[in-house]
Amino acid sequence: MKITVITVSYNSAATIADTVRSVASQSHPDVEHLVIDGQSTDGTVQVVEAHRHPNLVLSSEPDKGIYDAMNKGLSRATGEVIGFLNADDFFADADVLARVAKAFEDDPSVEACFGDLLYVSEDNRKVVRYWKSRPFEKGSFARGWCPAHPTFYIRRSALERLGQFDLTYRLAADTEFMMRYLERGGVRCAYIPRVQVRMRVGGATNQSWRNIVRQNQEIFHALQKNGVPHLTVSFWAHKLASRLWQRLAGLLHPA
Numbered sequence: 001m002k003i004t005v006i007t008v009s010y011n012s013a014a015t016i017a018d019t020v021r022s023v024a025s026q027s028h029p030d031v032e033h034l035v036i037d038g039q040s041t042d043g044t045v046q047v048v049e050a051h052r053h054p055n056l057v058l059s060s061e062p063d064k065g066i067y068d069a070m071n072k073g074l075s076r077a078t079g080e081v082i083g084f085l086n087a088d089d090f091f092a093d094a095d096v097l098a099r100v101a102k103a104f105e106d107d108p109s110v111e112a113c114f115g116d117l118l119y120v121s122e123d124n125r126k127v128v129r130y131w132k133s134r135p136f137e138k139g140s141f142a143r144g145w146c147p148a149h150p151t152f153y154i155r156r157s158a159l160e161r162l163g164q165f166d167l168t169y170r171l172a173a174d175t176e177f178m179m180r181y182l183e184r185g186g187v188r189c190a191y192i193p194r195v196q197v198r199m200r201v202g203g204a205t206n207q208s209w210r211n212i213v214r215q216n217q218e219i220f221h222a223l224q225k226n227g228v229p230h231l232t233v234s235f236w237a238h239k240l241a242s243r244l245w246q247r248l249a250g251l252l253h254p255a
Helices: 016-024 044-050 066-076 096-106 156-162 173-184 209-225 232-252
Strands: 003-009 031-037 056-060 081-084 089-091 112-120 127-131 153-155 189-200
Touching: 003 016, 003 066, 003 096, 016 031, 016 044, 016 056, 016 089, 031 044, 031 066, 044 056, 056 066, 066 081, 081 096, 081 156, 096 112, 096 153, 096 189, 127 232, 153 156, 156 173, 173 209
Parallel strands: 003 031, 003 081, 031 056, 112 189
Antiparallel strands: 081 153, 089 189, 112 127, 112 153
């Protein structure tokens, strides 16, 4: 089973070497790594070239933002299964993609899978938050639940049926994408109860309160668009409780 990992980058020279190395070290034998760079000016391309492995394909050109770049990656992917790894993230161990492949191979009806994620400090020495997921149940997005996008993998058959990222969403296109697949599209999915990705803190959404507010406004719009009944109070109560639990779990998790 060929798996495509898409990494979107822009001025990521400080972190992308870890990302590339973590893909190159995977035990799964058939991996395509697409690095879609937005014409970085800080040496990102040179860092990728310095850590290039035989299965890596690099392009660097202007884009219209992160989700436009992700769509470019989806259009160029040749794997049967496709997922994303951000330019400041890295796999938790060498068997992450082997577990992804197993989830699809064990049940041919499965078209998506996801696992757990750790938010870590920039130096990777401290766990800040433990995003422990659970098996999907219909209506989960209405309660503020969502898989960690860097752990989310889909079959090409689902992509061809349900489409790419909706670029009208600036901060929550990944949430809308997964919601569309799981809630509206009825994609059968598998949960891998393992930490799959370590993510450095400091993503675009969390850079300001304004972005956090806007992202959640977009999520409410996505719920309506995808026909997911929801109550605002229930959404916030579940989401805030989940974030608190993840913070506490992060404090207890070894680095």
